[in-house]
Amino acid sequence: MPTRSVGIVYRKELTEALRDRRTVISTVLVPLLLFPVLSVGFGSLAVVLVGKAKEETPKVMLRGGEDSPAIVDGLKKLEKIEIVPLADNWKEQIVNKEIRATVEIPRRFEADIAQQKQDTVSIYKYEGELKSEFAAEKIDKYMNSYSQSVVKERLAARNLSDSVLKPFEIKQQNVAPPEKVSGAAFGGFIGYMVILLCMTGAMYPAMDLTAGEKERGTMETILSSPISRTHLVLGKFFLVLTAALGTAALSVLSMGVSFSVLSYYTGKTASGRAEAAAFLLHLGPKTVISVFIMALPIAVLFSAVLMTIALFAKTYKEAQSYLTPMTFVVIFPSIAAMLPGVELTSKLALIPILSTSLLCKELVAGTYHWNLIALIFLSTCVYAAMALFLAIKMFQRESVLFRS
Amino acid sequence: MIEARGLSKRFQDKKRGEIRAVDNVSFDCQPGKIYGLLGANGAGKTTTLRMLATILEPTDGTALICGHDVIEQPEKVRANVGFLSTATALYPRLTAQELVEYFGRLNGLDEPTLKKRVDDIFNRLDMNGFRDRRCDKLSTGMKQKTSIARTLVHDPLVMIFDEPTNGLDIMTARTIIGFIRECRDLGKTVIFSTHIMSEVEKLCDTIGIIESGKLLVEGSLAQLREKYGEQDLEEIFVKVVTPHFVAEESN
Numbered sequence: 001m002p003t004r005s006v007g008i009v010y011r012k013e014l015t016e017a018l019r020d021r022r023t024v025i026s027t028v029l030v031p032l033l034l035f036p037v038l039s040v041g042f043g044s045l046a047v048v049l050v051g052k053a054k055e056e057t058p059k060v061m062l063r064g065g066e067d068s069p070a071i072v073d074g075l076k077k078l079e080k081i082e083i084v085p086l087a088d089n090w091k092e093q094i095v096n097k098e099i100r101a102t103v104e105i106p107r108r109f110e111a112d113i114a115q116q117k118q119d120t121v122s123i124y125k126y127e128g129e130l131k132s133e134f135a136a137e138k139i140d141k142y143m144n145s146y147s148q149s150v151v152k153e154r155l156a157a158r159n160l161s162d163s164v165l166k167p168f169e170i171k172q173q174n175v176a177p178p179e180k181v182s183g184a185a186f187g188g189f190i191g192y193m194v195i196l197l198c199m200t201g202a203m204y205p206a207m208d209l210t211a212g213e214k215e216r217g218t219m220e221t222i223l224s225s226p227i228s229r230t231h232l233v234l235g236k237f238f239l240v241l242t243a244a245l246g247t248a249a250l251s252v253l254s255m256g257v258s259f260s261v262l263s264y265y266t267g268k269t270a271s272g273r274a275e276a277a278a279f280l281l282h283l284g285p286k287t288v289i290s291v292f293i294m295a296l297p298i299a300v301l302f303s304a305v306l307m308t309i310a311l312f313a314k315t316y317k318e319a320q321s322y323l324t325p326m327t328f329v330v331i332f333p334s335i336a337a338m339l340p341g342v343e344l345t346s347k348l349a350l351i352p353i354l355s356t357s358l359l360c361k362e363l364v365a366g367t368y369h370w371n372l373i374a375l376i377f378l379s380t381c382v383y384a385a386m387a388l389f390l391a392i393k394m395f396q397r398e399s400v401l402f403r404s
Numbered sequence: 405m406i407e408a409r410g411l412s413k414r415f416q417d418k419k420r421g422e423i424r425a426v427d428n429v430s431f432d433c434q435p436g437k438i439y440g441l442l443g444a445n446g447a448g449k450t451t452t453l454r455m456l457a458t459i460l461e462p463t464d465g466t467a468l469i470c471g472h473d474v475i476e477q478p479e480k481v482r483a484n485v486g487f488l489s490t491a492t493a494l495y496p497r498l499t500a501q502e503l504v505e506y507f508g509r510l511n512g513l514d515e516p517t518l519k520k521r522v523d524d525i526f527n528r529l530d531m532n533g534f535r536d537r538r539c540d541k542l543s544t545g546m547k548q549k550t551s552i553a554r555t556l557v558h559d560p561l562v563m564i565f566d567e568p569t570n571g572l573d574i575m576t577a578r579t580i581i582g583f584i585r586e587c588r589d590l591g592k593t594v595i596f597s598t599h600i601m602s603e604v605e606k607l608c609d610t611i612g613i614i615e616s617g618k619l620l621v622e623g624s625l626a627q628l629r630e631k632y633g634e635q636d637l638e639e640i641f642v643k644v645v646t647p648h649f650v651a652e653e654s655n
Binding site: 005008009012015016019020216217218220221223224225226227228398402 | 495506510
């Protein structure tokens with residue numbers, strides 16, 4: 001009875017997998033801990049570090065301004081900025097992070113403003129350096145408000161209202177429901193994570209059940225039993241598939257819990273992470289089930305491909321060197337789906353991984369293009385069936401099983 | 405019973421081209437008898453036995469095991485064969501009992517029969533002390549007993565042993581030798597390969613000497629002694645193999 005044989009192999013592989021520390025770590029612990037560590041851990045750390053950077057009173061130098069006492073006085077009175085005496089090596093000091101910025105006020109600045117001549121105030125900073133950017137931002141904000149007050153005074157002197165410079169307001173308004181907005185923003189990420197974790201979840205068992213079995217010398221033992229090689233491959237394959245889907249399911253669960261914890265601590269502010277949390281909490285069962293149904297053929301594809309490649313290796317280490325580059329093959333199309341402007345079309349629906357990733361984005365946003373869904377599901381099923389057929393064929397080849 | 409007819413196996417090697425690992429080998433093994441396949445390393449013993457166990461498929465020729473063809477009915481052949489070699493390792497994360505049960509189920513035994521069979525074998529081989537211990541925690545002797553139990557669980561009619569005592573200590577090797585004898589006494593057809601002359605002298609009813617994939621001579625120990633005028637099996641082996649070995653070397 002084929003089902004019985006496949007079931008016997010599957011149960012035995014499952015028993016062994018659950019007793020193997022490495023499999024439990026890669027399939028259960030990593031997906032459960034990855035998101036809390038990445039989101040809550042690094043997220044909180046980032047919040048703390050940014051907060052600290054904002055709280056720091058940056059040291060700023062002033063070049064010029066001797067003939068513009070009002071502006072200099074205004075800068076000196078600015079909260080959380082410390083004006084320090086100018087040094088010749090001020091540029092070097094910015095780069096060495098000894099001071100955060102330098103403001104250059106042109107000669108006769110205030111007199112020129114009075115005569116309505118245009119001057120340029122320069123702010124020197126260390127681009128990309130967070131604390132220097134904050135210092136420059138504070139100075140920029142002050143100079144902008146000063147500029148606006150000058151404009152207002154000039155308009156008032158001519159008895160003109162503010163509307164002369166701003167004849168009308170422009171307002172952008174969103175009409176998409178919140179879940180679609182969140183879906184567009186984070187849907188690609190969900191697809192990317194589900195696909196990537198399907199791959200990483202399948203990787204270790206795929207190596208252990210093929211190259212690992214060769215290395216331990218149990219391949220010959222099992223091949224001497226009456227089970228057909230097709231049933232043997234299927235039993236092993238279902239275990240790898242279970243690991244792939246289990247890893248993906250645990251990661252989504254862990255992602256949801258992590259974001260909800262994060263959302264609780266950030267008080268659901270307007271920050272990106274809090275939005276993500278709110279969005280994930282609103283992921284309905286329909287969306288989750290849809291994403292998993294679409295992930296199924298891709299998990300079949302990964303499991304079969306990884307098993308076929310790993311079977312060529314004689315040892316676990318050799319299999320690792322073959323499979324590690326496969327991660328990039330998966331990452332590139334998954335990331336491509338996250339790029340702005342990449343939309344699902346019938347042509348892209350035929351490209352495995354990319355199509356599923358793009359579809360996840362749509363499903364999470366609540367958009368169901370049934371024609372494309374059918375096309376992607378069927379095409380990925382065809383690729384998956386081909387990969388599984390190849391895996392079965394490889395298990396029949398003596399040159400692969402007994403490679404020396 | 406085993407009937408090998410013109411068994412051949414060729415491999416392709418990138419450097420050496422085509423290799424004839426086994427070349428047109430024919431022999432018979434009868435129930436209740438032990439057939440010893442004697443040969444040096446690389447002579448073709450393992451490949452021959454792997455073909456009989458259907459782990460490898462013959463390039464030419466075939467063999468019948470209990471009337472089943474190794475090419476046409478490999479699964480039926482395996483259901484009638486117990487295969488043991490030093491290369492047939494155990495699953496490290498299963499207990500001794502789980503491992504034996506696994507192979508029993510793969511051989512199609514139902515649960516009541518399997519339980520009875522496992523209990524019988526574990527009692528007979530004195531394995532109850534470690535039946536729940538994982539295979540990676542077993543001593544070499546315990547592992548060998550578990551391997552024996554694995555080959556016996558489906559009560560096969562044919563036993564194939566490929567250098568079963570290779571690398572084992574004397575006590576464990578004696579257990580294996582005793583087990584092979586027991587199989588013969590139970591009326592099973594037994595074939596085993598070795599390069600240890602003393603094992604052949606102790607056990608075999610028929611001896612086949614193999615070199616470079618060719619079965620050079622076969623007969624009982626008495627027949628070989630008479631034919632080559634030597635008492636010592638090692639001397640007989642050298643006399644048989646040397647001319648062939650020299651010819652192969654000169655090629």
